[in-house]
Amino acid sequence: MKTRLNICDGNVRIPAINWVQTVCLGAFALVMSGCSMTPPKTFTFQADVPENFTVTGTANYKPAPGETCIAPTGEAFTTGSLFFKPEQPKTAHQVEFKVPLTDDDHGCSMILRGLKLTIEGQWGPRELDMGQETASFSVSDEPSEQTPVVQVFKGQCQWLFRTMGPYRYIVKIPKCRALNTNGDMEKRMIGGRLHRDQLADSTVKLVLSVAKEEEPAVGDNWVKFPTGWKRCMGKGLDDRYGFCRGNTTDFKPFKMPDGRDCTIYPYCTE
Structure with missing residues (x-):
């Protein structure tokens, strides 16, 4: 089941419509609403996502050539x-x-120009224990050399940890990037270019994984030891920035999301 919202510029919002369920009643309604008894051509988007992750999508449209909306x-x-x-x-x-x-619900003919994805990961039991990243696909009008049935893109998310607040609670941030052919995480965001002439009745698939190792979200805040990461003392317990700045011998405790007092991450105690 999916929710489908149509949004125009100028803060104008049109009520939710599911084109699969839309029925045009009568010739007058057919002309006035711009509904068509033939559903528009589509492509299928799929995402294989790991546990505690989900993906939502926003398809963006532009006026078809020669159209004024x-x-x-x-x-x-x-x-x-x-x-x-x-x-x-x-x-x-x-x-x-x-x-x-295509999208005709705005009273004019519009064509797909891109698909933006929101990748949401849950790292803790509370509703706010989550983070978001994005991925995007653009649609090109350039002719393609072939028409694949399935286009597969691969990406990986890595949890970045940091401390927050006066009690130094651990929180996490997801970093999601594309994977190359060797399975290594690249610097570029997940996504790519799709060709319009090969999209109809095809499948675009995203295979998403999670890196096994977590890393600090802020550089020069933590020092890695064989048993885990220790939080640098900085200028003292009240120094929320807590940069190491060459001091890799003095460390301060922090709290895990469940409230435990810890000295090393992620195993809590040495």
């Missing part, structure tokens, strides 16, 4: 969006939704 306010707009949010438990699973290549 006018909002109810009378102003022209150049972008429209459809939001996809599959409903599933937060376990290891596969996200899937269909992305229309």
Whole structure:
């Protein structure tokens, strides 16, 4: 199940519509609403995501060549969006939704120009114990040399840890990047370019994994030992920045998300 929202420029929001369930009643409604009895061509987006991760998508559209899109306010707009949010438990699973290549719900013909993904990871039991990253795919009008049935992109997320607040609670931030052919994480974001002429009835797939090792989110805050990471003292216990600055012998305790007082991460005690 997915939620589909149509959003125009100028803070104009059109009610949620699911094109699969849309029925055009009568010739007058057909003409006035711009509905079509033939659903638009689509491609299927799939994401294999690890446990405690999920992916939602926003498909962005632009006016088709020669089209001028006018909002109810009378102003022209150049972008429209459809939001996809599959409903599933937060376990290891596969996200899937269909992305229309065209959108006529705004009163004009629009074509897909890109797909933006929000990758959400849950690192703790509380609702706020989560972080987000993004990935994006652009749609090119350049002709493609081939028409693959499935296009596969690979990415990996790595948890970055840091301390926060006067009691130095551990919190985590996800960093998600593309993987190269050797399986190494690159500096570039996850995503790529899709060719319009090869998208209809095809599948675009993202295979997402999680790095086994966590790393500090802030450089020169932690020192790595064979048994884990220690938090540098900095100028003292009240120094929230706590840069090491060459002092790799003095360290301070911190708290795990469950409240435990610890001296080394992630094993808590030495």
